[in-house]
Amino acid sequence: MILSSIKFSLYLSCVKVTQNIKVSVDAVVFGYTSEEGLSILFIKRKIDPFQGSWALPGGLVLNNESLEEAVERELEEESGVKINYLEQLYSFGHPKRDPRNRVLSVAYFGLVRPTAFRLKADTDAMDAAWFHIKDLPELAFDHIDIVNKAITRLKAKITYEPIGFELLGKKFPFSELEKLYSAVLDRQIDRRNFKKKIMRFGFLIETDEKQKLAGSGRPGNLFKFDEKKYFKLVKEGINFEV
Amino acid sequence: MILSSIKFSLYLSCVKVTQNIKVSVDAVVFGYTSEEGLSILFIKRKIDPFQGSWALPGGLVLNNESLEEAVERELEEESGVKINYLEQLYSFGHPKRDPRNRVLSVAYFGLVRPTAFRLKADTDAMDAAWFHIKDLPELAFDHIDIVNKAITRLKAKITYEPIGFELLGKKFPFSELEKLYSAVLDRQIDRRNFKKKIMRFGFLIETDEKQKLAGSGRPGNLFKFDEKKYFKLVKEGINFEV
DNA sequence: CCAAAAGTGTTGGTAGTACACCCATGA
DNA sequence: TCATGGGTGTACTACCAACACTTTTGG
Numbered sequence: 084m085i086l087s088s089i090k091f092s093l094y095l096s097c098v099k100v101t102q103n104i105k106v107s108v109d110a111v112v113f114g115y116t117s118e119e120g121l122s123i124l125f126i127k128r129k130i131d132p133f134q135g136s137w138a139l140p141g142g143l144v145l146n147n148e149s150l151e152e153a154v155e156r157e158l159e160e161e162s163g164v165k166i167n168y169l170e171q172l173y174s175f176g177h178p179k180r181d182p183r184n185r186v187l188s189v190a191y192f193g194l195v196r197p198t199a200f201r202l203k204a205d206t207d208a209m210d211a212a213w214f215h216i217k218d219l220p221e222l223a224f225d226h227i228d229i230v231n232k233a234i235t236r237l238k239a240k241i242t243y244e245p246i247g248f249e250l251l252g253k254k255f256p257f258s259e260l261e262k263l264y265s266a267v268l269d270r271q272i273d274r275r276n277f278k279k280k281i282m283r284f285g286f287l288i289e290t291d292e293k294q295k296l297a298g299s300g301r302p303g304n305l306f307k308f309d310e311k312k313y314f315k316l317v318k319e320g321i322n323f324e325v
Numbered sequence: 326m327i328l329s330s331i332k333f334s335l336y337l338s339c340v341k342v343t344q345n346i347k348v349s350v351d352a353v354v355f356g357y358t359s360e361e362g363l364s365i366l367f368i369k370r371k372i373d374p375f376q377g378s379w380a381l382p383g384g385l386v387l388n389n390e391s392l393e394e395a396v397e398r399e400l401e402e403e404s405g406v407k408i409n410y411l412e413q414l415y416s417f418g419h420p421k422r423d424p425r426n427r428v429l430s431v432a433y434f435g436l437v438r439p440t441a442f443r444l445k446a447d448t449d450a451m452d453a454a455w456f457h458i459k460d461l462p463e464l465a466f467d468h469i470d471i472v473n474k475a476i477t478r479l480k481a482k483i484t485y486e487p488i489g490f491e492l493l494g495k496k497f498p499f500s501e502l503e504k505l506y507s508a509v510l511d512r513q514i515d516r517r518n519f520k521k522k523i524m525r526f527g528f529l530i531e532t533d534e535k536q537k538l539a540g541s542g543r544p545g546n547l548f549k550f551d552e553k554k555y556f557k558l559v560k561e562g563i564n565f566e567v
Numbered sequence: 568c569c570a571a572a573a574g575t576g577t578t579g580g581t582a583g584t585a586c587a588c589c590c591a592t593g594a
Numbered sequence: 595t596c597a598t599g600g601g602t603g604t605a606c607t608a609c610c611a612a613c614a615c616t617t618t619t620g621g
Contacts, residue, residue, distance in 0.1 A: 104388070106346045147420050178388070
């Protein structure tokens, strides 16, 4: 195998030495709860380098698995998370981004409902935890760059696609959606205008159930997504500036 | 090096065999001329597999160069093109996308002014040529997927950023810009509305020079970009639906 | 004078924005 | 009855979309 690898390199592009770059995947997983707000999932590294540091879940890609499979496997192994939405974010390939060997990381961007499962640290992680987006820990490697890119993407994405289905529960009061948008966009949103805008798209259905109250205040109606219309709109790529 | 590589893999993520994935870059370079329209640059492969097929310029990344350096080097080597704008597009990592070994390709997306240089085939290419976007040849590997992704990106991008500076010359008649948008979006554009829209942004300066005529018809004024305003707007991320 | 391309304004519809008061509930 | 959060409508503005005739040039 090693021989064929060398031959391959020479053959393909006249490189003088065998290319020695490893490929890994990392995932920036966003979760949202009304209590905790918008959070990102990190694991605590078991091994050097950066042992004990917080880092994005991820790891080397196996020889026969696709990148997406690698992400899902690593998430499962390291944190027990089953992802709800996954898209490729960006590849980070700076030669010195890993202090040992060169490692190219293909970063992914994911959304989950954190209430849907319990976090558990596992194979490669001492611990796994959510951190609020405004209160991130020091991170290993260049993971802070990856996180920043993901936040930028999330912000951009939410203006042209109705994210939310992947982050909220089956039924939720309208104010949940509003708080989510407000958290992602990091600014206040006018309740009335926002509702008008959203309802125009027609992918939200108002149920006649009422919110169970967490404190005082008037309980709101619960809404749910009309999945058909929702995914149809997502596919068509609607414009969705809030 | 081989030993340390194996140790590294085991150490990092409990992989049983050494990861054997190569990393390459490929570039989808768009060019525009009023005569030829919107075109993409391809090279004709000198070597197997797909010898003699058309393919995207690209190749393996060297151990100590960044991905962007690799793209620029390959473009220079294979076609003599000096790129004008470059951004990462997507990484293609399917295990079987290369029939020999596994090769992950980080694809880039580029814009150039084709009139600025002559194409020349070189090291790894028998030939290099522009193909009109509506008349692409059969392509090697999964390059058609990469191209389609790039076209989708270009279409999306042009609606929220004023592309054009990178594709047009220093001075151009307004109709050039309009034809460019029309070519990218693949639909007709209302001349009056388009001009109103563009001029509102204020990054175009009308000069008092006239177009040299290619045929009959009234010659138009030449315009140029106000680079300062243009790049300021690009940075701020304007909304730019046409 | 004819063909080809450039230049130019108005109107109606739609969506965005700003803004304030009343209602239902729990404590 | 008070505090909390939910629910709702209007008026103004800005942008979008649709649309046709005149001007300048070359042949």
